[in-house]
Amino acid sequence: MKKKIVLAALFVLPVVVYLFFASGVNNFGRLPILTEKVSDVSQMDPNVQFKGKITILGFLGNNVGAMQGNAFNLNQKIYKRFGEFSDFQMIMVVPQGNEEQVGELKDELGKLSNVDKWHFAFGTEDEIETLFASLKSNVDLDANLATPNVFIIDKDLSLRGRDDDEDEGVKYGFDTSSVAELNNKMVDDVKIILAEYRLALKKNNADRSK
Structure with a gap:
C-alpha cells in the first residue's frame, strides 16, 4: 500500500x-503592452532592426565611457542570462561620431562574455530623439542623449513593461544603475516575455500538427 x-x-x-x-x-x-508601433531602429540605422526579435533597447549618448558601468550591469544580470536565446538581442543607440568609444566598450564587454548579440545603432540627434519619442514613456533623455533606463521591445515593435508596478505604477523602463532593479524586476519581466513567445510557438506547432 x-x-x-x-x-x-x-x-x-x-x-x-x-x-x-x-x-x-x-x-x-x-507582460503588458504600454506603447504600440514603436519606430523601428532600422529607420535610423539599416544594420539593425527590432522586427522579429525581443530587444533590450538602451541609449548610451555621447559619453559612452560614463555609461560603461550601466552596460556592465546589464551584461552581467540580463545578457549573460538570456543571450543564448536565438530571438533575443541588445541594441544600444549612440549618436554618430562615437564609433571609437563604442569599439572600446565592446572590447571591455568581450572580456566578460560573448558579445555577438550586443548591437549598436548610430544616428543623428534628431533621429535618436524621434526614436525615443516613439516609446511614449515617462522617461527623458539627458543633454547627452542618454538615459540609464533600458526598455523591452517585442517582436511586433511594442514597448512592454508594467502597468501595476508596486513602486512606480506604470513602469516603462529599467534602471541599469540599480543591480537590485535588474535582479528583482527586469529578470522576471524578460523571463515572462520569453515564455510568452515560447508558449505561442508551441501552440502554433501543435495546431499545425493536428
Whole structure:
C-alpha cells in the first residue's frame, strides 16, 4: 500500500506542479503592452532592426565611457542570462561620431562574455530623439542623449513593461544603475516575455500538427 502511495505521489506531484506553473504563465504571465508601433531602429540605422526579435533597447549618448558601468550591469544580470536565446538581442543607440568609444566598450564587454548579440545603432540627434519619442514613456533623455533606463521591445515593435508596478505604477523602463532593479524586476519581466513567445510557438506547432 505504501509503495502504491509513493508511486502515485511521484506521478501526480510533477503533473500538479506543471499545471500550476502553466496556468500561471497563461493567465498571469503576459507582460503588458504600454506603447504600440514603436519606430523601428532600422529607420535610423539599416544594420539593425527590432522586427522579429525581443530587444533590450538602451541609449548610451555621447559619453559612452560614463555609461560603461550601466552596460556592465546589464551584461552581467540580463545578457549573460538570456543571450543564448536565438530571438533575443541588445541594441544600444549612440549618436554618430562615437564609433571609437563604442569599439572600446565592446572590447571591455568581450572580456566578460560573448558579445555577438550586443548591437549598436548610430544616428543623428534628431533621429535618436524621434526614436525615443516613439516609446511614449515617462522617461527623458539627458543633454547627452542618454538615459540609464533600458526598455523591452517585442517582436511586433511594442514597448512592454508594467502597468501595476508596486513602486512606480506604470513602469516603462529599467534602471541599469540599480543591480537590485535588474535582479528583482527586469529578470522576471524578460523571463515572462520569453515564455510568452515560447508558449505561442508551441501552440502554433501543435495546431499545425493536428
